[in-house]
Amino acid sequence: xxxxxxxxxxxxxxxxxxxxxxxxxxxxxxxxxxxxxxxxxxxxxxxxxxxxxxxxxxxxxxxxxxxxxxxxxxxxxxxxxxxxxxxxxxxxxxxxxxxxxxxxxxxxxxxxxxxxxxxxxxxxxxxxxxxxxxxxxxxxxxxxxxxxxxxxxxxxxxxxxxxxxxxxxxxxxxxxxxxxxxxxxxxxxxxxxxxxxxxxxxxxxxxxxxxxxxxxxxxxxxxxxxxxxxxxxxxxxxxxxxxxxxxxxxxxxxxxxxxxxxxxxxxxxxxxxxxxxxxxxxxxxxxxxxxxxxxxxxxxxxxxxxxxxxxxxxxxxxxxxxxxxxxxxxxxxxxxxxxxxxxxxxxxxxxxxxxxxxxxxxxxxxxxxxxxxxxxxxxxxxxxxxxxxxxxxxxxxxxxxx
Numbered sequence: 468x469x470x471x472x473x474x475x476x477x478x479x480x481x482x483x484x485x486x487x488x489x490x491x492x493x494x495x496x497x498x499x500x501x502x503x504x505x506x507x508x509x510x511x512x513x514x515x516x517x518x519x520x521x522x523x524x525x526x527x528x529x530x531x532x533x534x535x536x537x538x539x540x541x542x543x544x545x546x547x548x549x550x551x552x553x554x555x556x557x558x559x560x561x562x563x564x565x566x567x568x569x570x571x572x573x574x575x576x577x578x579x580x581x582x583x584x585x586x587x588x589x590x591x592x593x594x595x596x597x598x599x600x601x602x603x604x605x606x607x608x609x610x611x612x613x614x615x616x617x618x619x620x621x622x623x624x625x626x627x628x629x630x631x632x633x634x635x636x637x638x639x640x641x642x643x644x645x646x647x648x649x650x651x652x653x654x655x656x657x658x659x660x661x662x663x664x665x666x667x668x669x670x671x672x673x674x675x676x677x678x679x680x681x682x683x684x685x686x687x688x689x690x691x692x693x694x695x696x697x698x699x700x701x702x703x704x705x706x707x708x709x710x711x712x713x714x715x716x717x718x719x720x721x722x723x724x725x726x727x728x729x730x731x732x733x734x735x736x737x738x739x740x741x742x743x744x745x746x747x748x749x750x751x752x753x754x755x756x757x758x759x760x761x762x763x764x765x766x767x768x769x770x771x772x773x774x775x776x777x778x779x780x781x782x783x784x785x786x787x788x789x790x791x792x793x794x795x796x797x798x799x800x801x802x803x804x805x806x807x808x809x810x811x812x813x814x815x816x817x818x819x820x821x822x823x824x825x826x827x828x829x830x831x832x833x834x835x836x837x838x839x840x841x842x843x844x845x846x847x848x849x850x851x852x853x854x855x856x857x858x859x860x861x862x863x864x865x866x867x868x869x
Contacts, residue, residue: 469867471501472563472584474550474573478507478534479518485753486782488569490662493525494856499863502528502561504553506546530557540610543572550576558583565630565866570594571618574625581628585866588629592639595619596775601698623647630866633657636801639778655862658802660855661785663846666757669790674761681722681747683762688719690795691763693756693783696728699776701769704819706739708767708795711824713745715832721767722747724759760790765835769816772799785850788812793838795831802849810845813838 473492477483484505492501503522507515515531522529532549535542554566554576567587568577571594577586595618598604604611626632626647632654634640640654675685683689690709696702709721721741723732729748736746751759760766766787770776779801787794794813798804807813811834816827831838 469499469565469863470561470563471495471499471565471567471863472554472557472561472580473501473503473567473569474554474577475503475505475569476534476546476572477505477569478509479503479505479522479529479531480507480509480514482753483782486662486786487659490660490852491856491859492527494853495859495863496526498860500528501526502530502557502563504530504532504550504557506534506550507531508534528561540614547572547575551579554580565863571622571625575621578621578625578628581630585630586625586628587631587633587862587866588625589633590622590625590778591633591635592778593622593775595622596773597699600771600773600775603698629653631655631862633862634778635659635780636778637805638801642777655858657855657858658780658850659782659785660852661782661789661846661850662852663789663843663850666760666786666789667791667843667846669757669761671761673758677758677762681749681762683720683722683747684718686718688716689722689763690719690765690767691722691724691760691787691792692767693724693760693786694768696723696725696731699771699779701771701819702731702735703738704769705767706735706741707819707821708769708816708824708827710739710741711821712828713741715828720745720747722749722759722763724749724751724756726750756786757790760787760792763792765813765831765838766792766794767796768794769797769819770800770803772797776800785846788842788846788850791839791843793835793842795827806845806849810841810848811837812841812845 475488479489495501519529530553535546563584565585565587566577566580567589568574569589570591574588595615599615604615626649634654634656635658637656640656643649643654644651692705713719732748768783770781784794796803797816804815807815814827814830817823
């Protein structure tokens, strides 16, 4: 049994925390002592108390800290100071053997503890490049240029001094080896996993019921998109693709499951010349996702293919495949090309022109049944949560014994 201090800037009450942190840690807590420090955007004492009870039952310790958003940069600096304070305060009681840092912000605090415990840098992706490419840290801005350079310098320091590094993709791991000279055995690739049992449990009847609630005809061909539409995802291009798809399949429907960005959906639909009756937009809890995915025929998502996306593993891809949905997506993102090609579980759109869309839909309609039959097998092979837990288990054992 290894003692682990797990630091995350994402909240456990966030959708990402619910899908990509807790499923791992509740399983790892069966054989290790884990204490989590997270930053929570939700301040409801009732919700925090409920989650605390749930975590305690799973054998997980938890220190939730308040997340600060404003003012930019200074609020993050304050959160880092707060995190370092709580690490020092918790240390005498926990005496962890591993400090597991999820992404770059927590690595600032975790790196300072490397002489007391093994520093596990779970980098997730090229954080500074993501921020710059997204426009959140615009170039030629005196403050953001300084912040970008700081994190790029720290990135090299963390990668060079970590006891072990986790990358979401093989493409990202190869870039790290090439650019930073890390040995292969110091890096583990663990993609954003899907709880295959959870997403595959839904019956066809539950999918039909979800269609009825959404007023989608049984005969309709349904494409579904799940999650945020900001920053990396491409709502206009997805709507353009669906417009071409709908010309070929007049009874088709585009179902978007999203919180807080419905105006983005309708604006993109209008620009693509789509009528409102072929679009459904809903917000949903995690518990509703299996039935909503089961109501669809395929998953659609486009991601901006930039440098930082070499290290990106779209959460939605694993969840769609786990629900038995083949995927329609674009090239140039992490391991997506390799997975779709190797597993034959969908199609890759080569570009974002009408001709590219027409060519992709031709391939889609020729081999749809093959793609659908391969979807769940692809999820189990590439995104299974239990496999991800085993890989973290192996890292914990390796570092704990060291």
